[in-house]
Each structure stands twice: as structure tokens, then as C-alpha cells.
Amino acid sequence: MTLRDDVATPALECRGLSKRYGTGRIVLAQLDFTLAAGEFVAIMGDSGVGKSTLLNLIAGLDRADSGSVMIDGRAVEQLDDNAATRLRRQKLGFVFQAFHVLPHLTLAQNVALPLLLNDLPMASALDMLAAVGLGGRGDDFPRELSGGELQRVAIARALVHRPTLLLADEPTGNLDPATAHDVLGLFRAQSKATGAATIMVTHSEAAAAVADRVLILSDGGLHAAPDKTANAAHAATRSIDDAR
Numbered sequence: 001m002t003l004r005d006d007v008a009t010p011a012l013e014c015r016g017l018s019k020r021y022g023t024g025r026i027v028l029a030q031l032d033f034t035l036a037a038g039e040f041v042a043i044m045g046d047s048g049v050g051k052s053t054l055l056n057l058i059a060g061l062d063r064a065d066s067g068s069v070m071i072d073g074r075a076v077e078q079l080d081d082n083a084a085t086r087l088r089r090q091k092l093g094f095v096f097q098a099f100h101v102l103p104h105l106t107l108a109q110n111v112a113l114p115l116l117l118n119d120l121p122m123a124s125a126l127d128m129l130a131a132v133g134l135g136g137r138g139d140d141f142p143r144e145l146s147g148g149e150l151q152r153v154a155i156a157r158a159l160v161h162r163p164t165l166l167l168a169d170e171p172t173g174n175l176d177p178a179t180a181h182d183v184l185g186l187f188r189a190q191s192k193a194t195g196a197a198t199i200m201v202t203h204s205e206a207a208a209a210v211a212d213r214v215l216i217l218s219d220g221g222l223h224a225a226p227d228k229t230a231n232a233a234h235a236a237t238r239s240i241d242d243a244r
């Protein structure tokens with residue numbers, strides 16, 4: 001290990017993460033995962049394998065049965081509820097497939113929410129809107145926007161407070177291919193520009209191809225997808241499964 005590896009704090013470390021719902025099958029089994037600061041990882045895997053479960057455990061939207069989640073060097077489960085909430089509010093951004101932009105707030109107000117919650121100056125909301133190609137649209141309401149534009153607002157909102165860790169669950173899954181391509185480019189560019197380490201869950205080979213590293217979730221754990229051939233083979237298996 002080099003000195004540099006030694007001192008750099010990973011954006012995220014999951015150790016021995018396990019989860020099953022009720023008496024159902026085990027979804028995650030002793031999962032280990034380390035994400036370096038600023039790294040962009042794509043996670044793929046069959047439907048129902050536990051990708052959203054993993055993101056929810058990392059984001060604190062659900063609780064693991066055992067194991068630990070360290071965000072920017074701090075073990076979330078060792079914090080009291082208030083401290084854990086504060087850590088997530090400061091350190092995390094989340095982009096959902098279904099956008100989750102609030103309809104009664106303007107675009108600027110939507111993007112400003114994490115700033116408000118973190119007691120940060122509001123001015124950067126407009127800069128962030130401009131960065132996602134929606135400069136001058138701050139006073140518009142979400143109902144006036146296309147799906148691609150709504151996801152741009154969601155991306156701006158997820159990054160405006162400069163989180164350490166950006167989580168995205170199929171962020172281009174509700175978009176047509178051309179729009180998905182544009183939004184994906186913007187998503188990656190903005191995540192890199194703000195320095196957020198990013199986990200993107202995706203079904204799309206094209207989307208996964210922009211990642212620094214591609215992992216497959218299967219049998220409760222994450223496995224390296226060593227090359228494009230492996231990815232293509234996985235996609236072929238999946239489409240065969242889907243056709244059954």
C-alpha cells in the first residue's frame with residue numbers, strides 16, 4: 001500500500017452489510033464495498049437482486065440487519081439519530097428514477113432545498129441550475145418541464161451542497177434514449193465537476209460505459225465486471241431471463 005492509499009479517506013466503505021426483508025430470502029449477504037473519493041461506479045444486476053436495497057441502506061432510508069456503513073470516514077451506525085441525519089444531509093445527494101422534484105416549488109426553490117437544510121448561502125442554487133443547462137429558468141415551475149429537464153433539476157439539487165457521495169437509482173430509466181444520453185453526459189460531468197464520488201445503478205450498458213468501474217450485484221454481493229465482454233454477456237443473460 002502506498003502512503004497515498006493510506007491517507008486518503010474513502011467516500012464510502014460498506015463492511016459485512018446484510019439485509020433480508022422479514023422472513024424472505026437474504027438480499028444482501030456480508031457485502032463489502034469501498035468507493036474512493038471522486039470515483040464514479042456503475043452497479044448493474046438483475047431486477048430484484050437488491051440494487052435499490054443497497055442504495056437505501058447507504059442513504060439511511062432503510063436499516064441493515066448487520067454490518068457497517070462509513071461515509072467520509074464516519075460510521076453512521078455509531079452516531080445518534082440527529083448526528084446521522086446531519087451527516088447524510090451534508091454528505092449525500094440522491095437522484096431517483098422518478099425525479100421527485102417538488103411540484104409546488106419553483107426550480108430555484110427545488111435546487112435550493114439542500115442549501116436551506118444545511119444553512120448554506122442560497123446563491124449557488126442559480127449557478128447550479130445554469131450548470132445543468134437551465135440558466136434563467138429559476139422562476140419556472142416543474143409542470144412546465146420535460147422529463148429530461150426534470151432530471152436535470154434533480155441532478156442540480158443532488159449536487160448543489162457539494163456532497164461527498166452521490167447516489168443515483170436508474171437516473172436515466174424514465175427517459176427516451178436520446179434524452180438519456182444527454183442527461184447521462186451531464187450527470188457524469190457534474191458529478192466529476194463537484195468532486196462527488198458516485199454510485200449509479202443502471203440497466204443500461206451505454207450508461208455503465210461512462211463509469212470508472214462497473215460492478216455486478218448478484219448472490220448478495222458485488223463482483224467486478226472485468227471488461228465489456230463480461231458486461232455484454234451479463235446483458236445477454238438478463239434479456240434471456242426477461243424473455244422467460
Ligand SMILES: Nc1ncnc2c1ncn2[C@@H]1O[C@H](COP(=O)(O)OP(=O)(O)O)[C@@H](O)[C@H]1O
Binds near residue numbers: 021024046048051052
Ligand atoms: N420493503 C420491502 N419489503 C419486502 N421485500 C422487499 C422490500 N423492498 C424490496 N424487497 C425485495 O427485496 C428484493 C430486492 O429488491 P430491490 O432492492 O428493490 O431490487 P432491485 O433494485 O435490484 O431491482 C426483491 O426481492 C424485493 O421484492
Ligand SMILES: [Mg+2]
Binds near residue numbers: 051052053169
Ligand atoms: Mg431498484
